[in-house]
Amino acid sequence: MKLSPDDIEIRPYRPGDEQRILETFNRCFSDVDPNFEPRTLESWRWQYLKNPSGWRIMLALAPDGAVVSQYAGVGQRVAIGDRRVSFSQAVDSMTDPAYRRGLKAPGFFVLTGRPYAELYGGRGEGQDLVMWGLPVPSAWRIGAKYLDYELVCNVNRLELDAERFGQVAAPGGVHIEPFEAFDEGFDDLFEGWREGRAAIQVRDAAHLRWRYDACPTQTYTRLRAVRDGATVGYLVVRPGAFDHLDGLLLCDHLTAHGDEEALLALLHAAVELARAGGHERILGMLPDAIPEYLTLQRAGFRVRTTSYFLVGRPYGRRYDMRWLYENWYYTLGDTDLV
Amino acid sequence: MGEIEIRQYEPRDQAALLETFNLVFAEDSEHARPRTVDEWAWAYERNPAGQRIFLGLDGERVVSHYAAWPLRAEVQDFETHFLQIADIFVHPEYRWRKGEQNLFLKTGLAYFAAFGSQWEDVVHFGMPNKRHFQLGKMHEGMGYDLIRPHGMLGRGSAGPLEMPAEVELLERFDEQVQWLYERCSGAWGASTIRDATYLNWRLVDHPTREYKRLGVRDSEGVLRGLAVVRRVPQIDPNLLTVIEWLVPPEEPEVGELLQRGLLSLAGEPGVHGLVAMFPDWSPWFEQFQAWGWLVHTSPYFMVGRSYRKSVDIQWLRRHWHYQFSDLDWV
Numbered sequence: 001m002k003l004s005p006d007d008i009e010i011r012p013y014r015p016g017d018e019q020r021i022l023e024t025f026n027r028c029f030s031d032v033d034p035n036f037e038p039r040t041l042e043s044w045r046w047q048y049l050k051n052p053s054g055w056r057i058m059l060a061l062a063p064d065g066a067v068v069s070q071y072a073g074v075g076q077r078v079a080i081g082d083r084r085v086s087f088s089q090a091v092d093s094m095t096d097p098a099y100r101r102g103l104k105a106p107g108f109f110v111l112t113g114r115p116y117a118e119l120y121g122g123r124g125e126g127q128d129l130v131m132w133g134l135p136v137p138s139a140w141r142i143g144a145k146y147l148d149y150e151l152v153c154n155v156n157r158l159e160l161d162a163e164r165f166g167q168v169a170a171p172g173g174v175h176i177e178p179f180e181a182f183d184e185g186f187d188d189l190f191e192g193w194r195e196g197r198a199a200i201q202v203r204d205a206a207h208l209r210w211r212y213d214a215c216p217t218q219t220y221t222r223l224r225a226v227r228d229g230a231t232v233g234y235l236v237v238r239p240g241a242f243d244h245l246d247g248l249l250l251c252d253h254l255t256a257h258g259d260e261e262a263l264l265a266l267l268h269a270a271v272e273l274a275r276a277g278g279h280e281r282i283l284g285m286l287p288d289a290i291p292e293y294l295t296l297q298r299a300g301f302r303v304r305t306t307s308y309f310l311v312g313r314p315y316g317r318r319y320d321m322r323w324l325y326e327n328w329y330y331t332l333g334d335t336d337l338v
Numbered sequence: 339m340g341e342i343e344i345r346q347y348e349p350r351d352q353a354a355l356l357e358t359f360n361l362v363f364a365e366d367s368e369h370a371r372p373r374t375v376d377e378w379a380w381a382y383e384r385n386p387a388g389q390r391i392f393l394g395l396d397g398e399r400v401v402s403h404y405a406a407w408p409l410r411a412e413v414q415d416f417e418t419h420f421l422q423i424a425d426i427f428v429h430p431e432y433r434w435r436k437g438e439q440n441l442f443l444k445t446g447l448a449y450f451a452a453f454g455s456q457w458e459d460v461v462h463f464g465m466p467n468k469r470h471f472q473l474g475k476m477h478e479g480m481g482y483d484l485i486r487p488h489g490m491l492g493r494g495s496a497g498p499l500e501m502p503a504e505v506e507l508l509e510r511f512d513e514q515v516q517w518l519y520e521r522c523s524g525a526w527g528a529s530t531i532r533d534a535t536y537l538n539w540r541l542v543d544h545p546t547r548e549y550k551r552l553g554v555r556d557s558e559g560v561l562r563g564l565a566v567v568r569r570v571p572q573i574d575p576n577l578l579t580v581i582e583w584l585v586p587p588e589e590p591e592v593g594e595l596l597q598r599g600l601l602s603l604a605g606e607p608g609v610h611g612l613v614a615m616f617p618d619w620s621p622w623f624e625q626f627q628a629w630g631w632l633v634h635t636s637p638y639f640m641v642g643r644s645y646r647k648s649v650d651i652q653w654l655r656r657h658w659h660y661q662f663s664d665l666d667w668v
Contacts (some may be wrong), residue, residue, distance in 0.1 A: 137652060150475075151484045154655065156618060156633075288489050289635040303489070303633040305618040309655075322468065322639075325487050 003099060008068060010115055013057035017067070018044055021059070024067040028094040042216050047091075047336070050214065052206040053077045056088050056128070058116035060108050062099075069095040069108035071116040073131065074336060077202040079194050080319075084202070088120065090133035091336045109139065110146040117147060122315050129319055132312035134335060140311060148313050150321045155308035157243055158250075158293070158301040160282040165271045167300035174227045174265035182208035182222070182234075189231055196257030197290075198327035201334055203254055211333060212236050212252070218338070220251060223269050225262040233262040237270055240338060242283045243306040248274040250284030252333030253292075260295050267299055285332045289325065340396055342432075342441065344448045347391035351400060352378070355393065358400040362427040376545045381407065381424070381666065384543070386535045390421055390459070392449040394432070394441050401429040402441040404449040406462060407666055410536065413460060413528035413649055420530060421453065423464035424666040442470070447479050456646040461528075461654065463642035465665060471641055481643040483651040485658075488638040489618070491631040492577070494611040495604040505599035508551040511537040514561040521586045527657025528649065530664055532584060540663055541566050541582060549581060552599045554592050563592035565600055570668045573613060578604050580614035582663040587621035597629055615662055 013021070018041060026038040048055035053075035060069035073088035095108040121128050134155065135143060143149035160168070186205045194200050201207070212220045218238055225233040233255030240249045248270060255262040274282050284301070286293050297303065314320050332338045347355070352375070360372045382389045387408040394402030406421035413420075428441045453459045463485070475482045511534040519532040530536070541549045553564045563585035570579040580600065585593045604612050614631070616623040627633065640660075644650050662668040 140652070151486075153487050154618060156489075288633065294632055294634070297627070297632045302624065302627050303618070304624065320472075321484075322487075326635075 003062060003068065005111065007063055008111075009061045010112060011059060011061070012119065013048075013055070013059060017057075017059060020061075020065060020067045021057075021070060024070070024096050025092060025094060028096060031097055040216070046210075046214060046216050047074065048072070050210060051075055052210050053086070053202075056116065056120040058112045058119065060095075060112050067096070068099045069112050071109070071112035073116075073120065073128070075128075076334070077207070078129075078199055079197075079202050080199045085129045086126065087130045087132065087201070088128045089335060090131060090135070093135075093139060106142060106146045109142055113143070113147045117313065121313065127315070129315050130312055130324060131315075132310060132324075134308045134337070135311055140309070143311065149311045150313065152310040152312050152321045152325050153288075155285060155306050155310055156288070156303045157245075157306050158284045158286060158296045159245075159247075159304050160271070160296075160299070160301045162274070162280050164300035165275060165282075168264065168268045168271045170268040171261045171264050174225050174232065174262050176265055176269040177224050177226055179222050179224055181213045185231065186234075190254070193233075193254050193256050197329045199324070200329040203252070221273065223266060225255065225265050227262065232256065232259060233266055235266040235270060236333060237273060238338065239277060239279065242285070242332065242337060243308065245281065245283060246279070247281035247283045248277060248279040249332060249338050250282060251338045252331045258291065260291075263292060263295055264299060267296070283332075285330075285335075287325070287328060287330055289327070290329055342401060342444070343395045344402075344445055345393060345395070346452065347382075347389070347393055347405075351393060351395070354395075354398055354400045355403065358429050359403065359425065359427065362429065374545070380539075380543070380545050384539060386410075386539055387419060390449070390453050392445050392452065394428075394445045396432070399429070401432040402445040403427050404442075404445040406449075406453070408459065409530040409664060410533075411461070411528060411530050412523065413646075417531070418460040419458060420528070420664075421459050421462045422664060422666055423462055423466070426466075426470060443477050443480065447477075450480065450643070454643070454645045460646045460649055461642055461644050461658075463640065465638050465640055465667075471639070482641045483643060485640040485642050485651055485655050486618075488615060488636050488640060489633045490636040490638070491614045491616065491623070491626045492611060492634050493629075493631040495609055496601050498605040499598065499602045501602040502595050502598050504554055504595050505552050505602075506555070508553040508564060510534075510542050511551075511564075515564070515584070518561050518564065518584055518586075522584055523659070525587070526659035528654065529659040532582075537582075537663075550603060552596055552603075554595050562586075562589060563596050565596040566663065567600060567603060567612075568668065569609075570662075572667055574610075576608065576610040578609055578612050579662060579668060580612060581668055582661050583614065583616075583622060585622070587625070590625065593622070593625060594629075597626075617659060619656060620659065 022044055030036045056073035058071045059067055062068050072092045073090050076087040078085050078087045121131050182205050184205050186208055190203045220236050220238045223235045224231050235253040236251040237248055270282055312321050356378055385407055387410050390408055391405040393400050405425050406423045408419040408421050411418055411420040432441050513534055515537055516533040523529050549566050549568045551566045554562050556562050566582040567578045567580055569575055573579050600612055
């Protein structure tokens with residue numbers, strides 16, 4: 001179908017658009033993924049409207065109201081020291097295949113991406129200081145040319161093969177407890193655990209409940225590390241695939257900066273779960289500039305390359321991509337991959 | 339200050355070039371010491387692949403410099419040059435002159451206009467400092483792109499260890515090194531051609547740097563693998579840096595011997611450990627971890643600019659094999 005830019009309306013999401021967004025989403029992604037399961041309205045609402053850090057959605061609509069294209073993001077509240085700022089992860093960018101050839105370069109991806117960046121990115125109140133994502137190569141090429149995407153790094157995975165499960169020793173002094181849901185206590189725990197970390201998504205109760213307790217499509221296992229009766233760290237895992245490899249996924253974990261004992265106790269518990277579940281490997285993702293990257297390697301994890309690369313778009317010279325690379329704590333759970 | 343002339347280097351510029359060079363590099367590095375004529379000639383006149391130098395001149399005074407070491411490279415199915423950008427500078431009195439285009443950019447743009455080519459000089463690369471990278475990135479004409487921030491493999495010394503009997507110290511490289519390169523490079527999409535001429539220039543005949551070259555041969559004397567190390571002050575004077583590692587991944591037993599050779603050298607007094615660098619897709623990146631090396635973050639990042647569509651930055655990220663020996667400062 002041919003449309004000229006004059007035929008389409010570009011605007012942010014409005015309540016009521018979700019059904020048309022989902023129709024296009026399910027058509028676009030079923031085209032490229034044979035294992036695709038249609039996204040439900042509940043799942044969409046969870047990802048965007050219920051996210052305590054907010055949604056960012058820019059749409060291109062045909063005259064009949066059909067969603068031709070979307071550029072969207074999942075908000076993240078991020079602690080940079082005592083400051084609270086916003087980042088967002090770009091997700092679910094799409095253009096209805098029926099319209100892909102209907103517009104000359106640079107196409108709908110850019111047509112929605114530019115006003116998206118203008119509206120949601122910046123140094124103003126509520127705007128995203130950093131937009132980032134894990135694009136497919138074609139989106140990266142267009143994004144680098146038209147939307148100021150910059151490479152942060154290639155994404156490596158941390159992988160513990162079953163043959164090295166035995167290397168992860170359980171340290172004494174910390175015991176592990178499974179738990180059913182994150183509670184308000186994690187607000188204060190996060191404040192303590194973020195000390196020493198230059199930039200980290202706020203992992204308070206609101207975030208953790210939304211991300212892991214309320215997710216309608218995945219079931220996560222939560223473990224807490226306890227020392228002398230006090231919670232000193234948590235780990236969230238689930239079975240799944242990362243970069244086409246099946247295993248037990250280390251979705252998220254946080255301890256106090258430098259509390260290697262708590263982290264190792266959590267990893268040891270993950271090994272027990274992996275063994276019980278018959279998994280061939282444990283998979284995680286961490287930035288290489290944080291001490292945990294070495295802790296996991298010393299515990300037997302190997303660093304291996306993936307097909308993913310992390311890109312970003314900074315708003316403010318201080319927080320450029322190099323800064324992000326050197327300072328940002330993230331895990332698989334910060335992405336929409338798990 | 340008069341009109342600045344930007345042009346290619348000519349032999350008559352050598353003395354003035356060295357004078358400014360030593361003035362500039364003495365400024366910002368504790369490891370800097372004056373570069374001698376011999377060292378300069380080694381880098382720019384004796385490089386078997388030639389020279390690429392652009393200068394800014396105020397009269398006879400050299401006020402800016404944008405240069406590269408050409409390296410013969412094999413990429414996909416043809417031979418070309420990869421240019422390692424080195425020794426970029428602007429004379430302190432000529433920086434940030436109001437109302438004028440920055441001399442770094444002016445000289446760099448002239449360099450790229452002259453030497454960027456999809457046939458002869460396909461890829462220009464380097465590990466710049468953060469300031470040069472930002473400047474290069476800010477100006478579209480410079481075309482700097484990040485290939486990857488670089489993790490480094492590292493490990494501590496294991497104490498005194500004997501050098502394996504199968505490992506020998508190599509004095510010079512002969513034609514066998516090219517056979518070895520050809521056995522290794524089949525899996526690489528792009529790499530510097532490692533023949534005797536290049537490696538003797540790069541790792542044997544340097545006027546001041548002393549490299550230790552280890553080799554393993556088979557019973558008929560054929561070179562099966564080599565490793566070259568040196569203490570690099572900019573990385574850590576107490577670490578041995580693996581400058582070159584050329585071993586076919588299908589011969590892990592050769593790698594094992596050479597790694598033990600490296601550990602033996604690292605067991606010498608005053609050496610605290612070893613550091614090495616591989617693209618993360620290299621089988622040796624995995625194997626070194628299996629030997630107990632860990633991947634550490636580093637301040638280094640590889641940037642490049644490609645003049646050939648089929649050899650773009652994304653392709654280089656996945657297919658270009660390089661080592662520290664491809665970089666001038668090690």
